[in-house]
Amino acid sequence: MPEHVRRVADPETLKALTHPLRRRIMRELDRAGTVNSSTLATRLGQNTGTLSYHLRQLERYGYIEDVPERGNHRERWWRRTNTSWETPDPTGMDPADRAVIEQVTRRKLASDARDIAGIVDNLAANWDRDHPWTTWSxxxxxxxxxxFAEFHAEYQKLLFRYGHRIDEAPPGARAMRIRFYLYPEPGEDDD
Structure with missing residues (x-):
């Protein structure tokens, strides 16, 4: 994994994403690449003070970073960091931390399910444009x-070798959703 990629696997850092406005900010950064609080205020219907607070919290936990070359003495511009989320090991975790992990995991899986359910409709509506860019297996x-550990590590290497933030993407690149699940067969007894 590239050194500039930060892995998030602790409950406290994941808790920062439980706030709905912060999730909306992250989605907007995915779309726009870089934004300032004024731009976000307009796009999200919020005041700049509220957004500035949430931007600082996202920065504190390493999800976003300042873009110094875009800012000036009056405004800061922000972009996502290269951050990978993985399920933390719940061994020894207190119940409150486990609850945070479960909440974040359920929200992410529900979001993925909505996306996956829309794939066929999206392809039908945009077949010529999106068919060459869509696959699943x-x-x-x-x-x-x-x-298991080696398989997961190889997947991570592949993902980060081809992964680009919008501001780093080569010409002709499109935003792509990539989801990976590796889990035991449901109902299988352990040997």
């Missing part, structure tokens, strides 16, 4: 714990 296998 399903599979299964049997893995040892060591193979």
């Amino acid at each position: 399903r599979g299964g296998t049997h893995l040892t714990p060591e193979e």
